[in-house]
Each structure stands twice: as structure tokens, then as C-alpha cells.
Amino acid sequence: MPLLNQTALVLIGLLLAAWTVGAGWLVLDARRRARRGEALQRQARRLARMVDESPALPLLVRADGRIEGPARLALWLGFEAMPGYLSELDAGDHGLDEVELARLGDAVRRAQKTGTPFRMALTPRGGSRSLCAQGHLADPQVSPGGAALVWFFDVSESEEELVALRAETRKAKSDFAGLSGLIEAAPLPMWFRGPDLRLRLVNSAYVAAVGAESADQVIAQGIELIEPVEGLSAAQVARQAHSRKVSIERSLLATIKGQRRAVRVTDLPLGDEGVAGYVVDIEEMEELIRQFRRFREAQREMLDTLSAGIAQFDEKRNLVFANQPFLRIFSVPQAWVVDTPPFDRVLDRMRDAGRLPEVRDFPEWRRERQGWFLAREPIEEPWHLSDGTHLRVVGQPMPDGGLLMIFEDRTEQLQLSATRDTLLRTRTATFDNLFESLAVFAPDGRLQLWNRRFAADWGLDEEFLATHPRADVLLSRIADQLKRPAQVGTVAQVIQGATLERKQRSGRLALADGRHLALAGVPLPDGNGLLTVLDITDSQKAEAALRERNAALVEADAVKTRFIANMSYEFRTPLTSIGGFAELLQSGIAGDLTEQQNEYVEAILTSVERLGEQIENVLDLSQSEAGTLPLAQEPVEIFPLLTDVVTERTERLAGAGITLDLRGDRSAGMVTGDARRLRRAFGQLIDNAIAATPEGGRILVEASRKKGGALQVVVSDNGRGMEPAVLARALDGLKVSADGKAVERRQGLGLPLVRQLVEAHGGNLELMSEPGLGTSAIVMLP
Known part of the structure; x- marks a missing residue:
């Protein structure tokens, strides 16, 4: 265990x-x-x-239509989340519309079945986004079973750029077409040169200018419009513009449609593309420039003839022209104007010469005048110079920004105006203080001016005259003052004659108060008429008295004439008896006479002869004054007659120690008249010359025939001569003393008788005398 x-x-x-x-x-x-x-x-x-x-989002579409894709792609298509199937991408208000979805579905199925790739543009609903879809068969490692992979690109910005580029392209094409049409229709010859600087394009105006048939011919033959100038052809000038990358503009002469015209040629470089060019015909502009220059020269020549000074400044405020009066007024040399000094320097020079008004602040005054260039209206002002010169200055702004200054010397005008005002005041004072009554009427008959005497003579008040009444209204007021009112028409005729008829008329009126008036109408230079009224009451009375006295004097003169004529005959009878008895005694009828008795008898005969001549002179003079002098009409040869007259006075000339030079010959010709009375006239002139010439003097007697046929006899001496007043008295019969000044009634008739006898023959007597030089008597006979 x-x-x-x-x-x-x-x-x-x-x-x-x-x-x-x-x-x-x-x-x-x-x-x-x-x-x-x-x-x-x-x-x-x-x-x-x-x-x-990534800029591209994938969409996997399986063979059964199911789709897989990122959430971002769902947002691009307008979904919050990606739908399960391709058909669900059409969601009404978002997603793809049925047309685009159908296109996409067809393309996807074709790619799934045949592996054909596709590319299309899609625009989801409800937005401005543009998508580009590129699809192809998916790799089996990605999705087996024949799925399609579709990549979506957001091309919204690119699409906008494409739209803009397309619009710009269309606009550029339209502009190019319009520009091409404009260039073709332009009246200016235009052309384009390529990089090789050969002609590649010309318009119709170019073709017509060179006289070619077509633009192709011009380009093929390289026909140039512009001829070589200074060894440079048109292509060489274009090469210069291309290399320098600047446009070249020049003016020259070219043959346009067979005529030589002034043109302006422009070569314009266009980068590496070539050079464009065009020609502008400036022949008319050049002609206008030439005409403007001629007009300006003519205008300046005309301005030189004006009395007003003219100074012209350009837009840069430089003096470009000054006429002669300006140079004279401001003491400016012409060479200084050639330098075109500025406005400030011109004013400074005027000031240095003392030709500007005295002002306290000269710089400010000068700045104000500089403002004239910017003025819109002409500016005028007076300049009072220190030497008393008064200038009217006008600144005229010019459209080009310049200034035209006009300097009018009104010194003399102002002096004349002052003198005129003084004269007007003097005239008014004189007008009002004249003894005559004066009134000036206009051509329409209205009273314009009057003096106080006019109102007083007609009893008119100033208030009535101040209304400038018409002549008919004025005459109706004064008609009652006339002795015969109907005579007011005489005044109307005088006024009408002076104003409308432009003639002088006169008349007389008697007033009811016993006055007598003399009227006179005088047309005035200004178209008005002057009426003068003079009270001639006293002169009328004096005239009547003078008429009575004149009648008495005429009667007395007639009595005197008759008495002298009768006395001449009465004197001639005893004088003839005395002369006859003296001749008998001289002949020895009464026995032999002693030497002293013979002298007495000769003295008696000489006195009888002289007294007889005086009686003849008195008789001739009285008859001549009475118009009853009988003249013989017989041919008289003048030079022999003068020779006899001079010979008769040889002893008297020798006794007085006077030399007489008789010039002329028988070419002096003859006159028709009374030989006896002509002898008496020339003898009287020689006697007067002998009496006025001192011992050792010289007398010249010359007879000649003048142009026109008149006979001229000149008796001149180198005696003492006479003053003008004494000479006039000598013609009236006064005796001139030895000193040539004192006068007394001479015993003979002398020069008055000569004048009467010469005038009786249709001639005239002219005396010229200078004290200490002598006297000349010129007798002209027809």
C-alpha cells in the first residue's frame, strides 16, 4: 500500500x-x-x-455583391457607415444616383468576369465632391472567389482646376480668334517674324500695302514693306529689337499702295517666339504738324504786328515766344528769349529793369502769378509802373498747361481819357455859356443835348427837357411862341435835314414878342444833328439901317461917277485949248520967243500932257468901276509894245541913272485887247519902278509865254521894297514914301488903274515885295 x-x-x-x-x-x-x-x-x-x-480608398466588391470599404470612403459617398451591398450605394438623397451606380455595377461585373480594368468619374449626391474610380480583379490573396477591387480618388480640386483650365482654354481660343480677326481686319499693316526673323504671318493690310496677291505669296517670297534705311534692312532692325529685348520705334518714308507716305514703324520682341511689327501711317499727322508749324509761324508774325506785348509760356513754364512789342516794353533782347528762360527768371528780369509794380513781398507776389498757370479762367489786372506807364495785363491759361500773357500799354489811352474828360467838361461849360442856343437831336428825332440858352430862348423847363422829348412834341410846345405858328414846320425841316437827310439847312423865324431868330441845322459825324438858334433881332435892325445907308452910298457913288465923267469931259475941253495955244506959241505964230519963254511953253505942254493922262486915267477908272469901260478887241503883239514903252522912257531912265533890261522876243506872241490901254498899264508899272529905284539901280522887264498859253509880263526892280501892309495900300491907290512905310493919297491912280485895266482884259496882277530887296509886278494875260 x-x-x-x-x-x-x-x-x-x-x-x-x-x-x-x-x-x-x-x-x-x-x-x-x-x-x-x-x-x-x-x-x-x-x-x-x-x-x-492615402489619397485613394479601396472598395472590395465580392462576387455576391457584398462590399467592404473604409469609413472614410463612406463619408465620401455621403454615408455614416459603409453599406453591406453594392446596390445599397443608391440611398435616395445621398450616395450614387442610379445611372452612375448602374455604370459602376456593369464595370465591376465585367472586371469580376473578364478581369477588364475600368476607370470612370463619379459625383455623389448632395455634394460638390468629384471621385475617380479605378477598378480591376482583386488578387486571390486579398479576396478569393473573383472579387473586384475598386480604388476611389478624390479629384475635386483637380476637377476644378481642369474646369478652370478648360474655361481658360476656351477663352484663350476665343480671344485668339478675336485677336486674329482684329489683326486681320486692322487697317494697319501688321506682321510676325519667327525666331529666324523671317516673315511667318502678315495681315490683309500688309498684303495690300505691298501690292501682293495673298499672304502666302508675301511669306513665300519674303516681301518686305519697309525698305532698308542707312544700310539696315527691316529684318536686321527686328534682330536688334530681339537681341536687346526692347521695342524699336522709328519714323521713315515707305511706299504704301504705290504712294510714298510718312510712317512710324514699331518692332516688338515677343520673347523667344519672335518679333511682331506694325506700321502706323502718320502722313496726315505730319501734314497737320507742318500746317500747325506754318500756322504758329503765321500767328507769331501776326502777333509781332500787334501793339500789345505777347509772351507765351509752355507747360513747363518756360518762355517760348515773345513778340516785338513785349521786347520793346520790357527792354528784353531777342537772344535772351531764345534761351527759353523760366517764368520766375522772366519776372526777375522785369523787376531788375523796373518794369514791374512796386510790391512789398515780391516772392509772394511772384507765387501768386505762378498760380495763373493753374487757373480756369483768364485773369486780368492793372500794372502801374514807377515811370508812369500803365499796363493792362491779361493771363490766359492754355489747354496744354501753358500761359499766354498779354501786356497792353494803356498809358496813352488813359491820358487821352483824362484829356477827353477835360474836353467834355470844357465842352459842357462852353456849350452852356454860348450866346447861341444849341440842341442835339438823335436820328430818331429825340432831344439828346441842350444848353441853358436853348431852354431860356424857348421858355422850356429842365424837367420837360430831361425827358428827352421827340422833336414833334418839342415843336408843339414852342409853336404858340411864333408870330405865325405854322412856321414851326421850318424848324422841323431843319432838324430833319440835319438828322435824316444829312444836309445843312437854315431858316428864320419871327416870334410873337418881336424877336427874330436864325435857325441852322448841321449834321454831326456821330449821326446826330445840331440845331443852332441865334437871336438876330439887333442885327436885323442894324441890317435894315445898313441897307438904307448902302442904298444912299450906291446912289452917291453913282452921282460921283457921273460927276467925274462929266468933269473929265469938262476938263478936257479947256485943257485942249491950252495945249493948242501953247503949241501955237511954240511954233512961232505969235512971234519968236525968248529962251525962257520957250522953257515956259515946254513946261505948259508937259503939264498939259500929264494932266491929259490923269484925266484919261480917271475916266478909264470910273468907267471900269462902273463896268462901262470900252475896250478894243484887236490883236496886240506884246514884245514890240513893251519895246515902245521902254523907248519912250529912255531919257527919264538916263536922267535917274537907272539901267533897264528888256528880255524876251516876238515868241511871246500876241493877245487880244486894247493896245492903248495895255500900253498905259505897262507904262504905269515901269514908271512906278523908276520912282522906287534909287540911282544906280536896275529894272527888269521880261515877257514870256507860259505853259497853257498864258502870257506873263514881269516888271521888277531892286529898290527899297515894301512891307505887306504898305503893298496892300499901294494897290488901293496910296502913295508910298521913300522909306517904304508912310503912305499918302497919291495924285495919280497908279496901281489901282493897272489892276483895273489888266482885269478888264481877263488877266490878273500880282505884286511881291521884300523890304530892302525890291518889288516885282507880275501881269498874267490870257
């Missing part, structure tokens, strides 16, 4: 030991397995996390 127990105990012990060893091994194996499970779990979690974080 004990042995059994001991054996049993050993066996039990061995069993327990084996069980303990087995249990330990199992525990160790379990721990090893647990550690391996934990590693697998960690690896699975890592793989699951990697799947969740």
Missing part, C-alpha cells in the same frame, strides 16, 4: 511535472502568440491608418 502510494505518488509527481512543464510551455506559447497578435494588430492598425490617410 505504501509502495503503491509511493509509485502513485511518483507517477502523480511525474504527471504533475509534465503538466507543469506543458502548462509552462503553453503559457510561454500563449505569451508568444499574444505578442505576435499584438504586432499583427499594430501592423493592421498602421495599414488601416495608411489606407485612411
Whole structure:
């Protein structure tokens, strides 16, 4: 029993030991397995996390339609948890719609059966997410039994980019098409050169400009629009623009459609793609520029002719032009203007020359004038210079930002204005203090001006005249003052003649109070008419008295004339008897006479002759004044007549020690008249010359025929001469004394008779005399 127990105990012990060893091994194996499970779990979690974080999520679709996929994919499809079957992906308001689900199901079944991969785009409901599905037959290690593995990619951002790129592509294509159409339709020749700088594209305007048939011909033949300039072709200029990577613009002449035109050519580099170019026709612009230059030159020439000074500043405030009056007013040399000085320097120079107004703060004053450049309206101000010059200055802002300054010298105008004001005041004072009454009427007949005398003569009050009444209203007020009221029409005619007809008219009126008025209408230069009214009452009375006295004087003169004529005949009868008896005594009828008796008889005959001449002169003068002088009308040769007259006075000339020079010949011609009376006239002139010439003097008698056929006879001497007043008295018959000043009534008739006889023959007598130089008598006969 004990042995059994001991054996049993050993066996039990061995069993327990084996069980303990087995249990330990199992525990160790379990721990090893647990550690391996934990590693697998960690690896699975890592793989699951990697799947969740990957841009593509898998979906396993088994052959029976069951599906397995991550929760993230469920969220992409709009589910909180992944459904069990593929057909359950269509959940109404989320998931895939039936069309897309049908497409996906067909593609999955085709992959399961045939192994055909597929790719499609899916858009779940209720969101803006875009998914891309790529499916293929799953590896048997992943899922045996013909399952399909579908990878889903979230391509929402890529899709937006694709949509934007497509839109930009469409827009770029549209813009390119529009730009191509615009370039093709552009009127400017345009072209494009490739990297080799050969023409690759030209528009229709280019083709038309070079006269080609098509753009292909231009490109194939390389027809250039721009000719080489200074040894550089158009391609070489384009190469320069391409290498420098800057556009090149130049102006030159080119042949456009067979005509030489001024153009502006631009070559524009387009990176490595090539060079674009275009041509702008600037012929019209160049012509406009030339016309503008000619207009500016003509304008400046015209400004030089103005009296006002002109200074023009550009947008940079530099002086670009100044006319001659400006240079003269401000003493500026032309060379200084050529340097285009700035506005500030111009004002400084004016100030240094004393040609600016005196101001306290010159810098501030100058800044204010600089503001004229920014003004919107013209600015005008007066400048009073220290030398008394008054300038009217106008600053005219120009549209281009410049300034035009006008300097008008109004010094003389102001002086004239002051003088005019003085003259107006003087005229008003004179107007009001004239003896005549004056009134000025406008062309419409209204009274404009009047003096106090006018109102007083017609008894009109100032209040009525201040209303400037019309002439008809005024005349109706004064008609009652006339002796005959109907004569008021005379005043109306005088006013009408001066204002409307522009003629001078006059008239006379008699007033009811006995006064007499003289009217005169004078047209004024300003279109008005002046009416003058003069009270001639006293002159009328004096005129009447003078008429009476004149009638008496006329009658007395007629009596005198008749008396002189009768007395001349009465004197001639006894004088003839005296002369006859003296001649008888001289002839010895009464016996021989002694020497002294002969002298007495000669003196008697000389006195009879002189007295007879005086009687003839008196008779001729009286008849000439009465207009009854009988003149013979016969041809008279002047030079022989003058020769006889001079010969008759030879002894007298010799006795006085005077030389007489007779000039002329028979070319002097003839006149029609009375030879006896012409002889008397020329003889009287020579006698006067002999009387006025001292011993040793000289007398000149000259006869000549002037242009026009008139005969001129000049009798001149180098005697004492006469003053103008004495000469006038000599023509009236006064005798001049030896000193040429004192005068007395001469016994003979002298120069008055000569004048009467010359005028009776249709001629005239002119006397010229200078004291100390002599006297000349000029007779002109037709």
C-alpha cells in the first residue's frame, strides 16, 4: 500500500511535472502568440491608418455583391457607415444616383468576369465632391472567389482646376480668334517674324500695302514693306529689337499702295517666339504738324504786328515766344528769349529793369502769378509802373498747361481819357455859356443835348427837357411862341435835314414878342444833328439901317461917277485949248520967243500932257468901276509894245541913272485887247519902278509865254521894297514914301488903274515885295 502510494505518488509527481512543464510551455506559447497578435494588430492598425490617410480608398466588391470599404470612403459617398451591398450605394438623397451606380455595377461585373480594368468619374449626391474610380480583379490573396477591387480618388480640386483650365482654354481660343480677326481686319499693316526673323504671318493690310496677291505669296517670297534705311534692312532692325529685348520705334518714308507716305514703324520682341511689327501711317499727322508749324509761324508774325506785348509760356513754364512789342516794353533782347528762360527768371528780369509794380513781398507776389498757370479762367489786372506807364495785363491759361500773357500799354489811352474828360467838361461849360442856343437831336428825332440858352430862348423847363422829348412834341410846345405858328414846320425841316437827310439847312423865324431868330441845322459825324438858334433881332435892325445907308452910298457913288465923267469931259475941253495955244506959241505964230519963254511953253505942254493922262486915267477908272469901260478887241503883239514903252522912257531912265533890261522876243506872241490901254498899264508899272529905284539901280522887264498859253509880263526892280501892309495900300491907290512905310493919297491912280485895266482884259496882277530887296509886278494875260 505504501509502495503503491509511493509509485502513485511518483507517477502523480511525474504527471504533475509534465503538466507543469506543458502548462509552462503553453503559457510561454500563449505569451508568444499574444505578442505576435499584438504586432499583427499594430501592423493592421498602421495599414488601416495608411489606407485612411492615402489619397485613394479601396472598395472590395465580392462576387455576391457584398462590399467592404473604409469609413472614410463612406463619408465620401455621403454615408455614416459603409453599406453591406453594392446596390445599397443608391440611398435616395445621398450616395450614387442610379445611372452612375448602374455604370459602376456593369464595370465591376465585367472586371469580376473578364478581369477588364475600368476607370470612370463619379459625383455623389448632395455634394460638390468629384471621385475617380479605378477598378480591376482583386488578387486571390486579398479576396478569393473573383472579387473586384475598386480604388476611389478624390479629384475635386483637380476637377476644378481642369474646369478652370478648360474655361481658360476656351477663352484663350476665343480671344485668339478675336485677336486674329482684329489683326486681320486692322487697317494697319501688321506682321510676325519667327525666331529666324523671317516673315511667318502678315495681315490683309500688309498684303495690300505691298501690292501682293495673298499672304502666302508675301511669306513665300519674303516681301518686305519697309525698305532698308542707312544700310539696315527691316529684318536686321527686328534682330536688334530681339537681341536687346526692347521695342524699336522709328519714323521713315515707305511706299504704301504705290504712294510714298510718312510712317512710324514699331518692332516688338515677343520673347523667344519672335518679333511682331506694325506700321502706323502718320502722313496726315505730319501734314497737320507742318500746317500747325506754318500756322504758329503765321500767328507769331501776326502777333509781332500787334501793339500789345505777347509772351507765351509752355507747360513747363518756360518762355517760348515773345513778340516785338513785349521786347520793346520790357527792354528784353531777342537772344535772351531764345534761351527759353523760366517764368520766375522772366519776372526777375522785369523787376531788375523796373518794369514791374512796386510790391512789398515780391516772392509772394511772384507765387501768386505762378498760380495763373493753374487757373480756369483768364485773369486780368492793372500794372502801374514807377515811370508812369500803365499796363493792362491779361493771363490766359492754355489747354496744354501753358500761359499766354498779354501786356497792353494803356498809358496813352488813359491820358487821352483824362484829356477827353477835360474836353467834355470844357465842352459842357462852353456849350452852356454860348450866346447861341444849341440842341442835339438823335436820328430818331429825340432831344439828346441842350444848353441853358436853348431852354431860356424857348421858355422850356429842365424837367420837360430831361425827358428827352421827340422833336414833334418839342415843336408843339414852342409853336404858340411864333408870330405865325405854322412856321414851326421850318424848324422841323431843319432838324430833319440835319438828322435824316444829312444836309445843312437854315431858316428864320419871327416870334410873337418881336424877336427874330436864325435857325441852322448841321449834321454831326456821330449821326446826330445840331440845331443852332441865334437871336438876330439887333442885327436885323442894324441890317435894315445898313441897307438904307448902302442904298444912299450906291446912289452917291453913282452921282460921283457921273460927276467925274462929266468933269473929265469938262476938263478936257479947256485943257485942249491950252495945249493948242501953247503949241501955237511954240511954233512961232505969235512971234519968236525968248529962251525962257520957250522953257515956259515946254513946261505948259508937259503939264498939259500929264494932266491929259490923269484925266484919261480917271475916266478909264470910273468907267471900269462902273463896268462901262470900252475896250478894243484887236490883236496886240506884246514884245514890240513893251519895246515902245521902254523907248519912250529912255531919257527919264538916263536922267535917274537907272539901267533897264528888256528880255524876251516876238515868241511871246500876241493877245487880244486894247493896245492903248495895255500900253498905259505897262507904262504905269515901269514908271512906278523908276520912282522906287534909287540911282544906280536896275529894272527888269521880261515877257514870256507860259505853259497853257498864258502870257506873263514881269516888271521888277531892286529898290527899297515894301512891307505887306504898305503893298496892300499901294494897290488901293496910296502913295508910298521913300522909306517904304508912310503912305499918302497919291495924285495919280497908279496901281489901282493897272489892276483895273489888266482885269478888264481877263488877266490878273500880282505884286511881291521884300523890304530892302525890291518889288516885282507880275501881269498874267490870257
